[in-house]
Every structure is written in C-alpha cells, then in structure tokens.
Amino acid sequence: xxxxxxxxxxxxxxxxxxxxxxxxxxxxxxxxxxxxxxxxxxxxxxxxxxxxxxxxxxxxxxxxxxxxxxxxxxxxxxxxxxxxxxxxxxxxxxxxxxxxxxxxxxxxxxxxxxxxxxxxxxxxxxxxxxxxxxxxxxxxxxxxxxxxxxxxxxxxxxxxxxxxxxxxxxxxxxxxxxxxxxxxxxxxxxxxxxxxxxxxxxxxxxxxxxxxxxxxxxxxxxxxxxxxxxxxxx
Amino acid sequence: xxxxxxxxxxxxxxxxxxxxxxxxxxxxxxxxxxxxxxxxxxxxxxxxxxxxxxxxxxxxxxxxxxxxxxxxxxxxxxxxxxxxxxxxxxxxxxxxxxxxxxxxxxxxxxxxxxxxxxxxxxxxxxxxxxxxxxxxxxxxxxxxxxxxxxxxxxxxxxxxxxxxxxxxxxxxxxxxxxxxxxxxxxxxxxxxxxxxxxxxxxxxxxxxxxxxxxxxxxxxxxxxxxxxxxxxxxxxxxxxxxxxxxxxxxxxxxxxxxxxxxxxxxxxxxxxxxxxxxxxxxxxxxxxxxxxxxxxxxxxxxxxxxxxxxxxxxxxxxxxxxxxxxxxxxxxxxxxxxxxxxxxxxxxxxxxxxxxxxxxxxxxxxxxxxxxxxxxxxxxxxxxxxxxxxxxxxxxxxxxxxxxxxxxxxxxxxxxxxxxxxxxxxxxxxxxxxxxxxxxxxxxxxxxx
Amino acid sequence: xxxxxxxxxxxxxxxxxxxxxxxxxxxxxxxxxxxxxxxxxxxxxxxxxxxxxxxxxxxxxxxxxxxxxxxxxxxxxxxxxxxxxxxxxxxxxxxxxxxxxxxxxxxxxxxxxxxxxxxxxxxxxxxxxxxxxxxxxxxxxxxxxxxxxxxxxxxxxxxxxxxxxxxxxxxx
Numbered sequence: 001x002x003x004x005x006x007x008x009x010x011x012x013x014x015x016x017x018x019x020x021x022x023x024x025x026x027x028x029x030x031x032x033x034x035x036x037x038x039x040x041x042x043x044x045x046x047x048x049x050x051x052x053x054x055x056x057x058x059x060x061x062x063x064x065x066x067x068x069x070x071x072x073x074x075x076x077x078x079x080x081x082x083x084x085x086x087x088x089x090x091x092x093x094x095x096x097x098x099x100x101x102x103x104x105x106x107x108x109x110x111x112x113x114x115x116x117x118x119x120x121x122x123x124x125x126x127x128x129x130x131x132x133x134x135x136x137x138x139x140x141x142x143x144x145x146x147x148x149x150x151x152x153x154x155x156x157x158x159x160x161x162x163x164x165x166x167x168x169x170x171x172x173x174x175x176x177x178x179x180x181x182x183x184x185x186x187x188x189x190x191x192x193x194x195x196x197x198x199x200x201x202x203x204x205x206x207x208x209x210x211x212x213x214x215x216x217x218x219x220x221x222x223x224x225x226x227x228x229x230x231x232x233x234x
Numbered sequence: 235x236x237x238x239x240x241x242x243x244x245x246x247x248x249x250x251x252x253x254x255x256x257x258x259x260x261x262x263x264x265x266x267x268x269x270x271x272x273x274x275x276x277x278x279x280x281x282x283x284x285x286x287x288x289x290x291x292x293x294x295x296x297x298x299x300x301x302x303x304x305x306x307x308x309x310x311x312x313x314x315x316x317x318x319x320x321x322x323x324x325x326x327x328x329x330x331x332x333x334x335x336x337x338x339x340x341x342x343x344x345x346x347x348x349x350x351x352x353x354x355x356x357x358x359x360x361x362x363x364x365x366x367x368x369x370x371x372x373x374x375x376x377x378x379x380x381x382x383x384x385x386x387x388x389x390x391x392x393x394x395x396x397x398x399x400x401x402x403x404x405x406x407x408x409x410x411x412x413x414x415x416x417x418x419x420x421x422x423x424x425x426x427x428x429x430x431x432x433x434x435x436x437x438x439x440x441x442x443x444x445x446x447x448x449x450x451x452x453x454x455x456x457x458x459x460x461x462x463x464x465x466x467x468x469x470x471x472x473x474x475x476x477x478x479x480x481x482x483x484x485x486x487x488x489x490x491x492x493x494x495x496x497x498x499x500x501x502x503x504x505x506x507x508x509x510x511x512x513x514x515x516x517x518x519x520x521x522x523x524x525x526x527x528x529x530x531x532x533x534x535x536x537x538x539x540x541x542x543x544x545x546x547x548x549x550x551x552x553x554x555x556x557x558x559x560x561x562x563x564x565x566x567x568x569x570x571x572x573x574x575x576x577x578x579x580x581x582x583x584x585x586x587x588x589x590x591x592x593x594x595x596x597x598x599x600x601x602x603x604x605x606x607x608x609x610x611x612x613x614x615x616x617x618x619x620x621x622x623x624x625x626x627x628x629x630x631x632x633x634x635x636x637x638x639x640x641x642x643x644x645x646x647x648x649x650x651x652x653x654x655x656x657x658x659x660x661x662x663x664x665x666x667x668x669x670x671x672x673x674x675x676x677x678x679x680x681x682x683x
Numbered sequence: 684x685x686x687x688x689x690x691x692x693x694x695x696x697x698x699x700x701x702x703x704x705x706x707x708x709x710x711x712x713x714x715x716x717x718x719x720x721x722x723x724x725x726x727x728x729x730x731x732x733x734x735x736x737x738x739x740x741x742x743x744x745x746x747x748x749x750x751x752x753x754x755x756x757x758x759x760x761x762x763x764x765x766x767x768x769x770x771x772x773x774x775x776x777x778x779x780x781x782x783x784x785x786x787x788x789x790x791x792x793x794x795x796x797x798x799x800x801x802x803x804x805x806x807x808x809x810x811x812x813x814x815x816x817x818x819x820x821x822x823x824x825x826x827x828x829x830x831x832x833x834x835x836x837x838x839x840x841x842x843x844x845x846x847x848x849x850x851x852x853x854x855x
Contacts, residue, residue: 047294059623079769081770083470084769086381091376094766108359109363112298112356116296120620126287148359149358149359219620222471380775384782392788403796414817415817421817429800432810434716437805440803443739447742451791451792452792458781665720
C-alpha cells in the first residue's frame with residue numbers, strides 16, 4: 001500500500017513528569033489489569049520474579065534526617081536503537097514503523113538474551129504457566145493475548161489502544177491527535193504525571209514536553225535513544 | 235599378565251591397543267553404570283523442567299542466565315582440547331602427539347555435543363529450538379543473522395561437523411584393522427565404517443593429505459567458535475561484558491581448560507586401560523608445559539581485564555568489579571585465581587612436580603576454576619545491572635545442580651562407549667612413528683622413563 | 684586379458700624383499716598395489732596412478748562454494764524479510780561476515796572429505812582375496828597385475844619364496 005507508506009506514521013512516545021509522581025503505583029495496577037499481566041504470588045515475587053510491565057523505582061536523596069524519596073516509573077523505553085532487538089535470534093522482538101519495540105510472543109523461543117541486554121531491566125519472563133488468583137482469572141482483557149510459558153513479555157505502550165485510536169482517526173479521516181491514544185498507566189495516573197502522544201507531530205503535548213529544559217532520557221549515554229522522556233527539575 | 239608382553243612387535247601393539255574393544259572388565263561396567271545413572275538423573279531433571287517450566291531453575295529478573303550458560307561456555311571450552319590441540323600438534327609435526335591425538339579429538343566431539351545441548355536446554359520453549367535454523371517455513375519465521383546466538387548456531391555446527399570428520403578420517407585405517415580381526419556382524423559394521431579401506435599407498439597418501447588440510451581448516455574454526463561464544467557477552471552492552479578482548483580471553487581460557495581435561499582423561503585411560511606403555515610421563519610433562527603456558531596467558535588476560543576496569547573507575551563496571559573481588563562473589567573469585575593460576579604455576583613450574591600426579595592435580599583444579607571463571611563472568615554482571623534499583627541475586631536449585639553433574643556423567647559415559655568401540659590410541663599413527671622416526675620416539679621414550 | 688595375483692605378508696620386510704625380486708623380474712611398480720596396516724616407506728611408486736592430489740584445490744573450491752552460499756543465505760533472505768532491528772541495516776556486513784566465515788570453513792571441510800574419499804578410491808569393497816580372515820596376521824598385502832598366466836605363476840612363486848601367502852588369483 002504505497003499511499004500508506006508515503007504517509008508519515010505517528011511516532012509514539014511518552015513523557016513522565018517526575019516532579020509530579022507520588023509513587024502511588026496506580027499505573028502498575030492499571031497496567032496489570034489492562035495487559036493481563038499475571039500475578040505470581042508472594043513466594044515467586046520474593047525470588048525476584050514479580051511480573052510487572054511498569055515499576056516504580058524508589059531512590060533516596062540526601063542524608064538522614066534530611067532525606068527525600070524520589071520515584072521513577074520505568075517501563076520499556078521503546079529505544080529507537082534497541083539493544084534487545086539485535087540479539088534476538090528469531091526476530092521475536094523488532095522495531096515497528098511507529099517506533100514501537102514490538103514483541104511477537106508466538107515467535108519467542110525464550111533465549112532471554114533480550115532481557116540480558118536490556119540496560120533498563122524492563123523485560124519479564126514467563127517462568128511458569130500464567131495464573132491469576134480468583135476472581136481475577138475471570139476478568140482478563142479480551143483484547144490482549146495471554147502469554148504462554150517460556151516467552152518474554154514487556155510493555156507494549158498498550159498497542160491495543162494505539163490500534164484502536166489509529167482506527168478511529170482513520171474512520172474520521174484525520175491524523176491522530178492528542179487524546180486518541182491513552183495507555184492504561186497514563187489514564188490512571190492521579191497526579192497526571194504521564195503524557196502520551198505522537199512525538200513526530202510538533203503540536204502534540206509530548207513533543208512540547210520533550211523540548212523542555214527539564215527533559216532527560218534514561219541512560220542516554222548508551223545511545224539507545226529511548227522514547228520515554230523524564231521531566232525533572234534537578 | 236598384560237605387563238609381561240614385550241615391546242616392539244606390531245602384533246603386540248595391535249593386541250595391546252585393541253584389547254579394550256575385546257575385553258570388558260567389571261571396572262568398565264561399574265563406571266558406565268554410575269555415569270549412566272548420573273546422566274539419567276539429569277534427564278529426569280530436564281523432564282521435570284519441561285513439565286513445570288524453566289522457573290524450576292533459580293533464575294530471576296535480572297539474572298536470566300546462570301548455570302545453563304556457564305555449562306554451555308564451560309563445555310564448549312573443554313572441546314578446544316581436542317581438535318585445536320591435536321591440529322596444532324599435527325601441523326607443527328610434534329612427534330610426541332601420536333598417542334594423544336585421538337584421545338583429544340574424542341574429547342572435542344563429546345564436549346561439543348554436551349555444550350551444544352545447553353542453548354537448547356536453556357530455552358523457555360526448548361521444543362522450538364529449530365526456529366534458530368534457516369529452514370524455509372510457512373510461519374513467517376527466519377533467523378536474525380545479527381544475533382550472536384545465530385552465529386553460535388553456525389559456528390558450533392561447523393565445528394561439530396568438522397570435529398567429527400577430523401576424528402573420523404584418521405580413524406578409518408584403525409576401523410579396517412578392527413574389521414580384519416573380527417567376524418560376523420561386527421566385521422560387517424566395521425567394514426562399512428572403514429569404507430573398504432585396505433591401506434594402499436595411494437589411500438595412505440590421500441588420507442594424510444586430507445588430515446593435514448583438515449588440521450589447517452579446523453584451527454581457525456576452533457578459534458572462531460570460542461570467540462563467537464565470547465561475543466554472546468561482548469556484543470551485549472552490559473558492564474564488564476562489553477569488552478573487546480573477550481574473544482582472545484575466551485579462546486585462551488578454552489584451550490587452558492581443554493588441556494586440563496585432556497590430561498585428566500589421559501590419566502584415567504592410562505590406568506583403566508593399562509596404556510602405561512603408550513601414554514608416558516613425557517606426554518604429561520609436555521602437556522603440563524603447555525598448561526603452564528596457558529595458565530600464564532590466562533592470568534595475563536585476567537589481569538589486563540580487571541586492571542582496566544579498576545582503573546577506568548566507571549561506576550556501573552566498578553560495582554561489578556567490587557562484587558567479584560571483595561563482595562559476595564569474592565570467595566569464588568579468589569578460589570578461581572588460586573585454582574587457575576597459583577596452584578598450576580607452582581606445581582607445573584618445577585620439573586620435579588610436573589609428574590603425572592602433579593599435572594593431574596593441577597588439571598583438576600583448573601577444570602573447577604575455569605567453570606567458576608565462566609560463572610563469575612555471567613552472574614555478577616547480570617545481577618548488577620546499570621540501574622541499582624534492579625540489583626538482584628542468584629541461587630541455583632537442585633535442578634540446575636543435577637543438570638551440571640549430569641553433564642559429567644554424560645561425558646564419562648560417552649567416553650566409556652567410545653573406548654569400547656574404537657581404539658583410543660591411533661594404532662597406525664603410533665606405528666608410523668615407530669617406523670619412520672625411531673630415533674626421536676626412542677629419545678622421547680627414554681626421556682619419559 | 685590380464686591376471687591378478689593376491690599375496691599377504693606378515694612383515695613389511697618380507698614384502699619389500701618380494702617387491703625387489705619382482706622388480707628384477709621386470710614387473711613394473713605401477714602394476715603392483717601395496718596395502719599395509721600403517722604407512723610404509725619404500726613403496727612410494729606402487730599403485731596404478733601417479734596423479735598428484737587435488738585435495739587442497741578442492742578444499743579451496745569448497746570454501747568458495749560455502750562463502751557464496753552464505754552470502755546468498757544472509758543477504759537475499761534478510762532483504763526478503765526486511766525487518767528492522769535495533770537500528771541496524773537490513774544487510775549488515777559485519778555480522779554477516781561471521782556467517783560467511785563459518786560456511787566457508789564448512790564448505791572446505793565437506794569438499795576435503797569428499798575429495799579424499801574419491802581420490803583414495805574408498806566406498807568400494809576390498810578385493811575378496813585381500814580380505815583378511817580373523818586370525819590371519821598380515822601387515823602387508825599385494826595385488827600384482829600380470830600380463831599372462833605364466834607371469835602370474837612366476838610372480839606367485841617369487842612372493843612365496845619371500846614368505847608370502849598367495850590367497851588367490853583372478854582373471855580380469
């Protein structure tokens with residue numbers, strides 16, 4: 001379809017204002033419900049196998065008693081030059097034209113190389129068959145596939161919502177604009193610390209925030225070109 | 235009884251070296267049974283892992299590789315005993331190699347078979363391992379040639395096929411020898427395996443030429459294999475993995491552990507199969523010298539690697555450095571240094587202690603030390619990723635330990651079966667050495683006794 | 684029409700003596716094929732063909748075939764797949780070079796084995812008269828091609844004089 005090819009595809013990105021984040025973990029819960037992320041139980045979690053697509057990293061600043069907790073929500077950074085993608089032997093993870101770091105569960109054979117090469121440690125592995133405590137097992141999101149045992153998974157930027165938003169825009173015969181796509185974490189953030197949008201569109205909120213002098217990206221020095229922008233005054 | 239046979243006549247050499255194929259003692263049965271049971275336990279553990287999922291291992295986020303890939307690197311390293319050493323000795327025309335080569339080449343094939351299992355065993359979905367191969371299919375699957383794991387696939391398969399052929403070509407005349415001494419079905423099977431060899435001048439000449447050519451090809455392949463194994467780590471951007479010297483460092487370590495494994499195998503064969511007249515102190519002395527050299531090279535690489543990390547003082551790397559040298563991994567680290575450097579240099583550095591016993595002690599330590607080395611390359615880096623929030627730890631489960639011990643059982647079992655079916659000392663090569671260069675061989679023998 | 688005589692010797696020395704005797708009787712060395720349990724010196728001219736070996740040449744050719752196959756495999760199929768990973772180009776020469784190297788070596792190895800089997804005349808059965816029965820100790824065997832039956836008898840006698848065991852003769 002050459003017309004579609006000729007069109008500039010939206011380039012998805014997220015901005016997170018760390019000065020607003022309260023570390024409430026509403027995004028973590030919302031993400032788990034939206035994306036059918038299984039609960040592994042306390043025993044497995046204690047072994048370092050808690051399965052989350054987004055986590056709140058907590059760091060402390062200063063010396064006691066003048067101490068302050070800082071929070072940083074971290075999910076897949078959707079790197080433009082992703083280290084995980086080159087090492088996958090079966091193309092299970094690759095880059096889409098919309099700048100998403102896609103994970104094809106059915107292709108994954110489970111070498112876990114991608115997770116080892118991810119500097120952000122955001123990939124989760126399905127060590128066992130997925131299970132949910134009742135009644136959560138009756139509340140799975142039908143729009144997201146449940147991942148089998150032995151495959152890698154991670155944040156997709158809620159690709160099911162992206163597709164829905166893009167379809168809606170196409171039906172209405174227009175370009176996607178802010179508000180068409182709202183991932184679960186962004187939707188549920190009570191402090192409205194998160195913003196999602198098309199960074200290729202200069203009028204979008206996320207593009208503006210990316211130009212802020214508070215904007216940084218995680219481990220920028222590695223040259224991975226993350227698509228998640230963190231805003232912080234310090 | 236066996237010791238009373240006089241040295242010299244062809245007949246005696248044939249009988250001597252083919253005896254393990256004809257006589258089976260209680261020792262053989264007990265070793266084969268024990269190693270078989272150990273292997274069986276590992277097969278059971280793997281079955282359990284298949285049934286439950288790979289979570290029965292101790293892996294977690296962030297430590298996604300541990301025993302599995304350590305075993306993989308370790309066994310691929312052991313495989314460098316053979317083909318590489320035997321090829322170098324052949325290419326350089328080292329006369330003392332003659333009784334050693336086949337023993338070494340067999341190690342290569344078996345260690346490779348075991349090592350190459352682990353990339354399959356460690357998969358989340360091991361039954362889909364063939365997706366890494368470029369097999370035309372209707373599922374839209376294709377290997378990503380940029381992935382070091384796909385390089386592994388090509389390198390290990392090339393090396394495995396090459397090593398089997400390199401083991402097989404010099405085996406043909408000996409297979410014919412066994413054929414001529416057996417009857418019935420055994421004669422038929424050996425007849426097929428020996429491809430109608432009857433040792434014409436032309437056949438000898440072509441065989442030796444082919445072995446020479448193969449030796450030249452197999453050396454760069456062996457170097458490439460362990461280089462590519464090292465690149466599984468070096469291509470990653472993780473601290474203390476992303477190192478340009480990993481290629482040569484791993485190759486040196488592989489040859490190092492390979493020679494150690496070869497010495498251990500030779501010492502066992504010598505005792506169990508009564509090969510005292512063929513595997514002499516001179517062989518252990520010479521291999522001990524090689525081992526000493528490799529120990530020094532290994533230390534040089536290790537020092538260079540750690541010095542640059544320490545001096546660079548880059549935070550992410552410094553953390554892992556400290557974990558290894560003074561942190562929780564330090565007991566393993568200093569054990570490794572002791573086993574791979576201190577003991578070998580002391581034991582092998584003096585002619586007096588470079589005996590069969592001395593080289594065996596040093597080798598046993600090196601095999602353990604080199605396993606630790608691979609573990610220490612993999613786990614501290616993975617457990618301490620760049621962002622401190624994600625630091626983790628790792629503890630193996632019984633499944634992983636059983637799989638590790640199972641590899642040794644598998645190796646011993648394969649070796650047991652091999653010596654039962656094929657002469658472990660190349661009969662014709664040994665006799666050729668006696669015939670064509672008697673003076674040198676005699677000198678070597680005198681030196682050894 | 685020629686006759687073949689098959690002889691077995693226990694020791695290489697006996698065979699060497701018989702060969703000298705046959706040489707004095709004007710048997711061409713190329714008409715005598717020597718088979719031995721280990722490589723022996725002093726029989727170099729024996730055997731039918733003195734053509735130089737081409738194993739080295741074939742190894743090189745095999746390497747080229749392997750390299751070409753690897754280039755086709757990597758470049759063409761990657762183009763066909765067209766997936767972008769991690770900012771690397773579809774055709775990435777550095778990593779592809781590794782595949783090319785491995786398949787070059789594999790090609791060379793395969794061709795070496797194949798050519799060796801061909802040049803050494805393997806994969807064809809041992810002449811029936813030269814198959815050693817169990818218990819027969821013979822480190823050297825000879826196959827002598829004789830122009831006439833009379834010559835064959837003479838050759839057999841000469842070998843027997845040196846301790847050889849004539850195991851058969853055949854007309855070919």
